[in-house]
Amino acid sequence: xxxxxxxxxxxxxxxxxxxxxxxxxxxxxxxxxxxxxxxxxxxxxxxxxxxxxxxxxxxxxxxxxxxxxxxxxxxxxxxxxxxxxxxxxxxxxxxxxxxxxxxxxxxxxxxxxxxxxxxxxxxxxxxxxxxxxxxxxxxxxxxxxxxxxxxxxxxxxxxxxxxxxxxxxxxxxxxxxxxxxxxxxxxxxxxxxxxxxxxxxxxxxxxxxxxxxxxxxxxxxxxxxxx
Amino acid sequence: xxxxxxxxxxxxxxxxxxxxxxxxxxxxxxxxxxxxxxxxxxxxxxxxxxxxxxxxxxxxxxxxxxxxxxxxxxxxxxxxxxxxxxxxxxxxxxxxxxxxxxxxxxxxxxxxxxxxxxxxxxxxxxxxxxxxxxxxxxxxxxxxxxxxxxxxxxxxxxxxxxxxxxxxxxxxxxxxxxxxxxxxxxxxxxxxxxxxxxxxxxxxxxxxxxxxxxxxxxxxxxxxxxxxxxxxxxxxxxxxxxxxxx
Numbered sequence: 001x002x003x004x005x006x007x008x009x010x011x012x013x014x015x016x017x018x019x020x021x022x023x024x025x026x027x028x029x030x031x032x033x034x035x036x037x038x039x040x041x042x043x044x045x046x047x048x049x050x051x052x053x054x055x056x057x058x059x060x061x062x063x064x065x066x067x068x069x070x071x072x073x074x075x076x077x078x079x080x081x082x083x084x085x086x087x088x089x090x091x092x093x094x095x096x097x098x099x100x101x102x103x104x105x106x107x108x109x110x111x112x113x114x115x116x117x118x119x120x121x122x123x124x125x126x127x128x129x130x131x132x133x134x135x136x137x138x139x140x141x142x143x144x145x146x147x148x149x150x151x152x153x154x155x156x157x158x159x160x161x162x163x164x165x166x167x168x169x170x171x172x173x174x175x176x177x178x179x180x181x182x183x184x185x186x187x188x189x190x191x192x193x194x195x196x197x198x199x200x201x202x203x204x205x206x207x208x209x210x211x212x213x214x215x216x217x218x219x220x221x222x223x224x225x226x227x
Numbered sequence: 228x229x230x231x232x233x234x235x236x237x238x239x240x241x242x243x244x245x246x247x248x249x250x251x252x253x254x255x256x257x258x259x260x261x262x263x264x265x266x267x268x269x270x271x272x273x274x275x276x277x278x279x280x281x282x283x284x285x286x287x288x289x290x291x292x293x294x295x296x297x298x299x300x301x302x303x304x305x306x307x308x309x310x311x312x313x314x315x316x317x318x319x320x321x322x323x324x325x326x327x328x329x330x331x332x333x334x335x336x337x338x339x340x341x342x343x344x345x346x347x348x349x350x351x352x353x354x355x356x357x358x359x360x361x362x363x364x365x366x367x368x369x370x371x372x373x374x375x376x377x378x379x380x381x382x383x384x385x386x387x388x389x390x391x392x393x394x395x396x397x398x399x400x401x402x403x404x405x406x407x408x409x410x411x412x413x414x415x416x417x418x419x420x421x422x423x424x425x426x427x428x429x430x431x432x433x434x435x436x437x438x439x440x441x442x443x444x445x446x447x448x449x450x451x452x453x454x455x456x457x458x459x460x461x462x463x464x465x466x467x468x469x470x471x472x473x
Contacts, residue, residue: 157389167376171369177404181404221389225386
């Protein structure tokens with residue numbers, strides 16, 4: 001048996017996960033579709049008052065992105081858990097936290113990035129001023145990886161449960177509050193013509209923190225779910 | 228010496244016997260401080276010159292809010308102990324504390340909202356502290372839901388321990404982000420209680436209520452942990468022995 005270096009194992013796993021998604025492209029599209037539909041539902045509920053829509057645009061786009069990410073979280077580990085490949089991953093000599101990180105990054109590339117592409121169009125529907133567009137993109141670029149990272153802990157805890165979905169949302173959504181606050185706050189500041197730098201810095205700090213801190217509990221929780 | 232006592236304490240039969248002995252003390256201390264706190268707070272203490280009589284709800288609200296955080300800290304410490312040293316008792320303390328903590332958080336929310344009606348004119352204000360209490364309640368409920376969802380209670384305890392620790396890192400972040408968010412949206416509309424000086428006749432009953440609440444927590448924790456221990460160890464030798472003796 002040849003020994004794989006850690007970085008090689010990381011990239012191999014990343015490639016494998018991306019390849020798996022490419023084979024089932026229609027599934028990968030669903031979170032974005034969900035995002036677009038949810039974001040287009042709000043005007044029906046609130047009325048098509050342009051001023052109001054523009055005011056709530058940052059919140060809508062962010063909440064939509066948050067819900068779409070949450071619904072797609074299950075995909076990080078579910079299929080691997082069901083066909084047993086997760087167990088093989090945990091048996092590998094490499095630290096499980098690094099492998100978990102590879103899977104989370106793959107998940108973000110598949111769900112977070114498409115959201116990023118769809119978000120400006122949704123923001124246009126709400127009449128978000130174009131000056132705020134870069135801030136929206138940057139806040140989503142920094143914020144959505146946090147959603148995937150924090151969510152991975154929740155999925156790892158609930159993957160063995162039969163009805164894990166509802167509990168997953170109960171576990172994960174309260175933890176998403178800071179990301180939502182700083183993310184939509186940054187866009188609101190940009191809309192009002194202020195500098196959103198402070199919010200972006202806070203988001204970046206949370207990203208750095210969760211990049212370092214979440215793979216551990218996620219790996220520990222996966223071990224637990226497999227036992 | 229101390230380590231030996233801790234090891235002894237962690238053994239279920241010893242804990243079960245010891246807790247039976249200290250429970251009456253907890254009841255006595257709880258009732259004593261509760262009686263003084265309620266009497267001092269509701270009758271002796273003067274009315275606030277701005278808020279009148281309605282400020283008196285702080286004698287429930289503030290200790291409940293303190294307890295909601297205190298219990299979470301107890302849970303986080305037990306979670307750490309449970310994960311690192313695999314001590315059974317700390318699992319039990321962790322999961323027995325969660326409903327009590329959720330109850331106190333709920334109490335803090337309800338009393339805060341009742342206080343808000345005469346003060347702000349609304350039952351609910353998206354004010355920073357109330358909002359973080361609400362999110363804390365969600366975290367408690369998530370912990371309880373996760374524990375109930377996993378069938379193997381040994382695995383459930385460890386899952387809950389991991390979740391509790393993830394939560395404890397998040398709680399300060401959530402708290403400060405909510406405060407940040409609140410100041411961005413609206414100026415502070417709340418007259419805060421923690422002015423530099425609060426008169427002694429108001430402070431003493433408040434502290435007394437806080438101590439009473441602590442002992443109430445200790446008391447319910449003892450009852451719940453004893454119950455949980457018996458259920459988990461129902462096949463163990465010491466439970467059978469105890470039942471035979473009775």
